[in-house]
Amino acid sequence: MKPAIIFQPGMVGDIFFIQKIAKAYAAEGRRVIMPVLQKHAWVYDALVMPDNIETPILEEAFDFRDEVMFLSDKIALTPIEGPNYTYLSLFFSWRYAPKLTMELKYKVAGIEFDDWADHVELKRDLAKEEALFRHLGLDDGVPYALINENCSTRTIPFPHRAPEKEVRLQQVEGYTLFDWCTVIERAARIASVDTSLVLLVEVLKIRDKPLHVVSRYEPPSFRELENILKLDWRFYFLAEHLAYA
The missing domain is CATH 3.40.50 (Rossmann fold)
Structure with a gap:
């Protein structure tokens, strides 16, 4: 299966709000790539996620970075199917409706959001x-x-x-x-x-x-x-x- 690239590189609350989406794609056996801004990389240090979810630093080199940078400002309410990847544009969902931005992230993925909090697992110290x-x-x-x-x-x-x-x-x-x-x-x-x-x-x-x-x-x-x-x-x-x- 094609890797899934989930573009939500920043905003602390948004990153753990979309954990259900990331885990749903990971459960399909896909490689999931979730680039993150350096300033928000610490969020992933505190989250438990499947091994097939990768969180590369957006400002550094990683697989599919060229594709991510090309698509980073694109908006789409459904996944963008590339030749060898599936791209979910979640970061800019607010452009459709700022007051619905959280729900729209799940609309893009075609997943229900009601139990989103149950899918966030913290590594607590x-x-x-x-x-x-x-x-x-x-x-x-x-x-x-x-x-x-x-x-x-x-x-x-x-x-x-x-x-x-x-x-x-x-x-x-x-x-x-x-x-x-x-x-x-x-x-x-x-x-x-x-x-x-x-x-x-x-x-x-x-x-x-x-x-x-x-x-x-x-x-x-x-x-x-x-x-x-x-x-x-x-x-x-x-x-x-x-x-x-």
């Missing part, structure tokens, strides 16, 4: 997660709310304080987003702008605590998220609408 937990001073037994006001394009300040101690998602040297899993699981509350943290919460299946998400769009919209989020999120168009009570 529990000792490192615990070290971050202690580094943040969260081992004092005081309930805390995990707050994230940042997305890839901007910061959206939350004007109201949570009733618990607030801990903000931030870059900590030596740790990645995945090392925050223990912090996420032990939080009494999570409030975030629509970003990769929200999808990671879905993967971890965090239940029985308040979950708040604020739209990152202008004008605000949750069309991109409303079908892919399965947990009991409370949605807010604007940060000033965020109510913790």
Whole structure:
């Protein structure tokens, strides 16, 4: 069978959102090639995937790189069948409908997305997660709310304080987003702008605590998220609408 080239080289949340697509092609016995931008290569270090899935660095040499670069800005709502490869253009699905971009990735592949989170398997370093937990001073037994006001394009300040101690998602040297899993699981509350943290919460299946998400769009919209989020999120168009009570 022809190799499958899946073009979704960046955006942290998108990379693990499409794991079901990659694994479906891999299950057919195909060689699956998923180029990734150097700055996002760390995401694959934390994911468990079949051996026939390759994640070469986009900026470096790899098989089919010429074909990938030729097709990289092409958009198509079905797989592009080349003479010796199948190419899925997932990165630019937003050009068809920005608010439907996540669902459209699965439309291109012809796969249902409802259980996407069940197909994301993390390589967790529990000792490192615990070290971050202690580094943040969260081992004092005081309930805390995990707050994230940042997305890839901007910061959206939350004007109201949570009733618990607030801990903000931030870059900590030596740790990645995945090392925050223990912090996420032990939080009494999570409030975030629509970003990769929200999808990671879905993967971890965090239940029985308040979950708040604020739209990152202008004008605000949750069309991109409303079908892919399965947990009991409370949605807010604007940060000033965020109510913790």
